[in-house]
Amino acid sequence: MAKDKLKFNSRTIHGGQEPDKAYGSVMPPVYLTSTYAQSKPGAHLGYEYSRSHNPTRTALEQSLASIESGNHALAFASGMAAIDAVIKLLSPGDEVISTNDLYGGTYRIFTKVFAHYGVKFHFVPMGDIDEVKKHINNNTKLLWVETPTNPLMQVIDIKAMSILAKENQLMLAVDNTFASPYLQRPLELGADIVMHSATKYLGGHSDVVLGALVVHDSELANRLAFIQNASGAVPGPMDAFLVLRGIKTLHVRMQRHCENGRIVAAFLKGHPQIQKVYWPGFSDHPNHEVAKTQMDDFGGMISFVHKDSSLEKAVSIVSSLNVFTLAESLGGVESLAGHPASMTHASIPKEEREKTGVTDGLIRLSVGIEDSEDLIADLAQALG
Numbered sequence: 001m002a003k004d005k006l007k008f009n010s011r012t013i014h015g016g017q018e019p020d021k022a023y024g025s026v027m028p029p030v031y032l033t034s035t036y037a038q039s040k041p042g043a044h045l046g047y048e049y050s051r052s053h054n055p056t057r058t059a060l061e062q063s064l065a066s067i068e069s070g071n072h073a074l075a076f077a078s079g080m081a082a083i084d085a086v087i088k089l090l091s092p093g094d095e096v097i098s099t100n101d102l103y104g105g106t107y108r109i110f111t112k113v114f115a116h117y118g119v120k121f122h123f124v125p126m127g128d129i130d131e132v133k134k135h136i137n138n139n140t141k142l143l144w145v146e147t148p149t150n151p152l153m154q155v156i157d158i159k160a161m162s163i164l165a166k167e168n169q170l171m172l173a174v175d176n177t178f179a180s181p182y183l184q185r186p187l188e189l190g191a192d193i194v195m196h197s198a199t200k201y202l203g204g205h206s207d208v209v210l211g212a213l214v215v216h217d218s219e220l221a222n223r224l225a226f227i228q229n230a231s232g233a234v235p236g237p238m239d240a241f242l243v244l245r246g247i248k249t250l251h252v253r254m255q256r257h258c259e260n261g262r263i264v265a266a267f268l269k270g271h272p273q274i275q276k277v278y279w280p281g282f283s284d285h286p287n288h289e290v291a292k293t294q295m296d297d298f299g300g301m302i303s304f305v306h307k308d309s310s311l312e313k314a315v316s317i318v319s320s321l322n323v324f325t326l327a328e329s330l331g332g333v334e335s336l337a338g339h340p341a342s343m344t345h346a347s348i349p350k351e352e353r354e355k356t357g358v359t360d361g362l363i364r365l366s367v368g369i370e371d372s373e374d375l376i377a378d379l380a381q382a383l384g
């Protein structure tokens, strides 16, 4: 397909897309239908029932495959439903090695749902490849990577993980939600599965919940499509349409997220009341070199700790912001602030949390695409 030879900033708009065959509509129609007429049993136009396939979802899946440099994409009702489908590839007794600084919901489904089905999970600091190697045994099937990690912005070397995975015949899955394909395309670095919460940067407007998986391998795609249809956690056509529309401006939004992220990170770093700022774009970030190689820029996700690292101080800062909205989630056009310990990471036990650095004083920002001067002024007043 010629359109897949286009550059990234054109594939967000044209990748996998053709004007609709019926009337030439430039955007795919929202096919609000559960079923499709057959002229005789089994004779149909490629669509039978909307849990299995829906043309609006197909358009989104083709766009996702194109921007992640994959051959196949599958859309799910949420990011968690996409993760759920990946783990359902496994059997009791199988083992997974995952980052220890992990999205709270991922940690929860691993430990509170799939552990009961006999799948064993190891949470290790994946920046240290020897730590990962130590946990590989004959039952290991999957490496689960999130990079940059949430909320501590560690960067894990995807290429190094893919080499390790290949040496040991493991699958490598990368949660690419934080970076988005604008910044990093894990399939190009050797990953087998890319997972997205499209709720975040791909949708980009905080108006839809949706998940996705993208893969190269057709057999793996078939196995995942079987689970997608069998379990049925699919997005509706309206949600597919919203994410497709979001993707069309991904590159312009991300460019501004990165610009504003750079400005906000520098402001925080230079602020006398701030103890620590986590952002992979700093040259003294422990994984800066890896970030520079595998990412095209550093994004708008930033975490920081005030010199007064108490719970009360963090709560007072996030509560006094006016332009930043205190809310869960990230990746929308509007700037958000969050307090991981009591919000996104509340499902991780305090002990586990603190071991990995998600302390009570940590504040996470999703820097939006507003005027950076307004963002800085807002932070300045909240920090006092």
Ligand SMILES: *Cc1c(COP(=O)(O)O)cnc(C)c1O
Pocket (backbone or CB within 6 Å): 078, 079, 080, 081, 103, 105, 106, 146, 150, 175, 177, 178, 196, 197, 198, 199, 200, 209, 210, 211
């Ligand atoms: C939000 C998020 C998820 C879960 O996605 P949902 O769409 O909320 O189900 C998974 N991983 C990361 C990194 C996320 O930020």
